[in-house]
Amino acid sequence: MAEGIYLDNNATTMVSPEIVEEMLPFFSEQFGNPSSLHQFGDKVGRALKKARQQVQTLLGAEHDSEIIFTSCGTESDSTAILSALRAQPERKEIITTVVEHPAVLTLCQHLEKDGYKVHYLTVDKRGRLDMQRYKDLLSDRVAVVSVVWANNETGTLFPVEEMAVWAHEAGIMFHTDAVQAVGKVPINLKESAIDMLSLSGHKLHAPKGVGVLYLRRGARFRPLLRGGHQERGRRAGTENSASIVALGKAAEMALESMTFENTFVKAMRDRLESGILAAVSHCFVTxxxxxxxxxxxxxxxxxxxxxxxxxxxxxxxxxxxxxxxCTSGSLEPSHVMRAMDIPYTAAHGSIRFSLSRYNTMEEIERVITAVPPIVAQLRKLSPYWGENGPVEEPEKAFAPTYA
Amino acid sequence: MWDYSEKVKEHFFSPRNAGAVEGANAVGDVGSLSCGDALRLTLRVDPQNETILDAGFQTFGCGSAIASSSALTEIIKGMTLDAALKVTNQDIADYLDGLPPEKMHCSVMGREALQAAVANYRGEEWKDDHEEGELICKCFAIDAVMIEETVRANGLRTVEDVTNYTKAGGGCAACHEGIEDILVKVLAEQGEVFDPTTPSVTAQPKKLNTLQRIRRIEEILDSIRPNLQRDHGDVELVDVDGKNIYVNMVGACSGCQMAATTLGGIQQALVEGLNEFVRVLPAEQLKSCAEG
Structure with a gap:
C-alpha cells in the first residue's frame, strides 16, 4: 500500500496486487478480440466467460447471461433507467430518492426536462425512507423505481429487497444502484424481485473503467449502446477484457472477504468512531x-x-x-446531509471515513490521535467557538449577513 | 484536490491574525451562501486618524476562506479606512497568487467583511449589493445570477450574446448547455421560446487577424513580464500555431520546478486577454513535433 492512511474507499479502492497480476496478460499475450474465432480470441472469450461466472456467483444470479459488462456504474445506472423508459413508452413516471448518487439524480433531473414526472422519496433525520409514502406512489404510470442499496456518504442501507417485492406486485420494474453495497452486503438475486442492479469495479479493488448491469432474465430491455453483438447485443462495443477479467477476480475475492468485511473491518470502523466521539466534543454520527x-x-x-x-x-x-x-465545487453542502436536515454548521463539517480490508488497526489508532488537535485548531479560528466550547447560542451570537 | 497556490496553502496552514482583536471598535460579520462560509472581521481603529492598528479574523470556512481572511488582515493593517476600502477582492486573490475560479467568492467575502466592519465603525448600515449563484463558466468565473440578470437587462437571446456581454462561455465552451438552460428559463418568463438559430443581438466582436492576434499575445506577455523578472526569469514568444502558443522560459524560469505552474498562469492570462481558449506549451514540444 502507498504511504499514508487511505480511508476513502467509498470514493475508490486500491487495485489488489492479485488482481493486477490476473489482468496483466490481457495487455500483452492475451490481446485477442473475444469475438474472434481463432485461438487469440478464443482464450480471451473463455476468460470473459469465467469472469461473468465469478460476478454471477457474487450476486447470486440465476444465469451468467444476466451479467452485462459495462464501462462503469454510471453507465449501468443510465442504461437501466433509460431502458425501462424506452421499453414502456406509455409510462411517464419514475420513483427514486433524494439521496441517490448523482449518477441517478442528475439523470432524473434531466428526464424531468423531457416531460417525465419524477417522485423523489424524502428521508428522515437518520436517512430512512417512509415506506408508506413509497407504497402510495406505486401505480401503472410508473415505469421504474430506482433506489440506492447503500448510501455512499453515510453507508445507510435501504430495504431494496422489500421495496422490489412491492414494486413487482404493482407491476413496476425495480432497479438498484448497489455500487457501494456489492461485496459488503450478502446479495442473492435469484431469491429477490430486483430486476436490475448496477455495480462498479473500482469500488471492490478492481480497476476503474469497468462495471456491471445485472438484468433479470425476461426483464424488458432496450440497449443504451447499439452496434456489434457484444454482451448478446445488449451493450455493443469491444469488451474491456483486461478489466473484465480483473472484475471477475475481484468478485471472487469479495465473496471470500465478505465475513472479514463484516467482522474485522467493522470492528476497525467501530473503534475509529468510538475513539473520535470520545475524544472530540460537539460531533455526531450521521x-x-x-x-x-x-x-x-x-x-x-x-x-x-x-x-x-x-x-x-x-x-x-x-x-x-x-x-x-467546498470539496465538491457545488453551491450546497452534500444533498444527503441536507436531506437529513443536518444544520448547515454541522453539514459543512461532515467527514466520511470509509475503510477497506487493507486498513489496519494501527492506522485507525493513528487517525484517532490525529483528529482531535485538527478539530481544536480549526475551532480556534471559528466565530462560533469560544474559549472552551461553542459560544452561547452560536447561531444567534454569530449571525452574519449572507450574500 | 483544488489547485491552490503555495501562498494559499501557507496562509491556510499558518494563518496570520487569527482570533478576535482585543479592544476592537469595528466588527464585520458576513457570509457567503455559495459555500456556507462565514467570517467575522474585528478591527482596532485609531479614532484620531482612522488608521487600522490591528485586524483579526474568525472564519468558519474552507482552506481558501481561511487563507483569504488571513491575507485580508495582512493587507489592511496600517492602512487608513479610506485606503482599505479601495482594496478589491482581486487584490486579495492576487496577494495569494490567485484563487481557483470556484473559490473567488472567498476573496469577495473578505472585501465584504471589510466594508461591513467600516460601516459598523462609522455607525452606518451595510447592505450587500450582490447575489451569488451557481458557477456556470469556470474559465471566467461567471455565475448563474450574473448571467440571468444580464440576459434580462439586455434582452439577450443567444449563447453568443451572453459571451459577448459577460465573457461566460468564451473559453472552453463546456458550459454552453448551462447557458442555454438559463436562456430557455428567462425567455420563457417573457413568453418567448429559445431558438439557437436566432441571430445574435450583439455586434460580432471584431475578429483579430493573425498579425493583430500575435501583437495582442505579445502585449499580454509584456504585462506579465515584470512578475517573472522580479524572480530573475523571463518568457519569450517562439511561435503561434492556431490554439497552441509556444514559449521559451528563460533566465531563472528555465528549468525551474515551478515552470509548469508558471506556464499555467501565462495560459490563464492569455485565455482571458484573447477571450478564446489557447494552450501555452514549452517551445521544446514544437521541436519534437517537427522531428516527429
Missing part, C-alpha cells in the same frame, strides 16, 4: 448507525468546515472525504 455498511462512518464536526479538516488530515497523510460544499 445516517442510521444501526443499519449501515460495515466500512463507513460519517461524522459531522460542528462549527468547522470539512475542506479545512481534509487539508489538515492530508498534511498528515490521512485521506478521507467531506460533504462540505
Amino acid at each position: 445516517g442510521d448507525p444501526t443499519n449501515r455498511l460495515p466500512n463507513t462512518c460519517n461524522i459531522a464536526f460542528e462549527f468547522i468546515e470539512g475542506e479545512a479538516i481534509l487539508l489538515l488530515l492530508n498534511k498528515l497523510g490521512i485521506a478521507a472525504s467531506s460533504g462540505s460544499a
Whole structure:
C-alpha cells in the first residue's frame, strides 16, 4: 500500500496486487478480440466467460447471461433507467430518492426536462425512507423505481429487497444502484424481485473503467449502446477484457472477504468512531448507525468546515472525504446531509471515513490521535467557538449577513 | 484536490491574525451562501486618524476562506479606512497568487467583511449589493445570477450574446448547455421560446487577424513580464500555431520546478486577454513535433 492512511474507499479502492497480476496478460499475450474465432480470441472469450461466472456467483444470479459488462456504474445506472423508459413508452413516471448518487439524480433531473414526472422519496433525520409514502406512489404510470442499496456518504442501507417485492406486485420494474453495497452486503438475486442492479469495479479493488448491469432474465430491455453483438447485443462495443477479467477476480475475492468485511473491518470502523466521539466534543454520527455498511462512518464536526479538516488530515497523510460544499465545487453542502436536515454548521463539517480490508488497526489508532488537535485548531479560528466550547447560542451570537 | 497556490496553502496552514482583536471598535460579520462560509472581521481603529492598528479574523470556512481572511488582515493593517476600502477582492486573490475560479467568492467575502466592519465603525448600515449563484463558466468565473440578470437587462437571446456581454462561455465552451438552460428559463418568463438559430443581438466582436492576434499575445506577455523578472526569469514568444502558443522560459524560469505552474498562469492570462481558449506549451514540444 502507498504511504499514508487511505480511508476513502467509498470514493475508490486500491487495485489488489492479485488482481493486477490476473489482468496483466490481457495487455500483452492475451490481446485477442473475444469475438474472434481463432485461438487469440478464443482464450480471451473463455476468460470473459469465467469472469461473468465469478460476478454471477457474487450476486447470486440465476444465469451468467444476466451479467452485462459495462464501462462503469454510471453507465449501468443510465442504461437501466433509460431502458425501462424506452421499453414502456406509455409510462411517464419514475420513483427514486433524494439521496441517490448523482449518477441517478442528475439523470432524473434531466428526464424531468423531457416531460417525465419524477417522485423523489424524502428521508428522515437518520436517512430512512417512509415506506408508506413509497407504497402510495406505486401505480401503472410508473415505469421504474430506482433506489440506492447503500448510501455512499453515510453507508445507510435501504430495504431494496422489500421495496422490489412491492414494486413487482404493482407491476413496476425495480432497479438498484448497489455500487457501494456489492461485496459488503450478502446479495442473492435469484431469491429477490430486483430486476436490475448496477455495480462498479473500482469500488471492490478492481480497476476503474469497468462495471456491471445485472438484468433479470425476461426483464424488458432496450440497449443504451447499439452496434456489434457484444454482451448478446445488449451493450455493443469491444469488451474491456483486461478489466473484465480483473472484475471477475475481484468478485471472487469479495465473496471470500465478505465475513472479514463484516467482522474485522467493522470492528476497525467501530473503534475509529468510538475513539473520535470520545475524544472530540460537539460531533455526531450521521445516517442510521444501526443499519449501515460495515466500512463507513460519517461524522459531522460542528462549527468547522470539512475542506479545512481534509487539508489538515492530508498534511498528515490521512485521506478521507467531506460533504462540505467546498470539496465538491457545488453551491450546497452534500444533498444527503441536507436531506437529513443536518444544520448547515454541522453539514459543512461532515467527514466520511470509509475503510477497506487493507486498513489496519494501527492506522485507525493513528487517525484517532490525529483528529482531535485538527478539530481544536480549526475551532480556534471559528466565530462560533469560544474559549472552551461553542459560544452561547452560536447561531444567534454569530449571525452574519449572507450574500 | 483544488489547485491552490503555495501562498494559499501557507496562509491556510499558518494563518496570520487569527482570533478576535482585543479592544476592537469595528466588527464585520458576513457570509457567503455559495459555500456556507462565514467570517467575522474585528478591527482596532485609531479614532484620531482612522488608521487600522490591528485586524483579526474568525472564519468558519474552507482552506481558501481561511487563507483569504488571513491575507485580508495582512493587507489592511496600517492602512487608513479610506485606503482599505479601495482594496478589491482581486487584490486579495492576487496577494495569494490567485484563487481557483470556484473559490473567488472567498476573496469577495473578505472585501465584504471589510466594508461591513467600516460601516459598523462609522455607525452606518451595510447592505450587500450582490447575489451569488451557481458557477456556470469556470474559465471566467461567471455565475448563474450574473448571467440571468444580464440576459434580462439586455434582452439577450443567444449563447453568443451572453459571451459577448459577460465573457461566460468564451473559453472552453463546456458550459454552453448551462447557458442555454438559463436562456430557455428567462425567455420563457417573457413568453418567448429559445431558438439557437436566432441571430445574435450583439455586434460580432471584431475578429483579430493573425498579425493583430500575435501583437495582442505579445502585449499580454509584456504585462506579465515584470512578475517573472522580479524572480530573475523571463518568457519569450517562439511561435503561434492556431490554439497552441509556444514559449521559451528563460533566465531563472528555465528549468525551474515551478515552470509548469508558471506556464499555467501565462495560459490563464492569455485565455482571458484573447477571450478564446489557447494552450501555452514549452517551445521544446514544437521541436519534437517537427522531428516527429
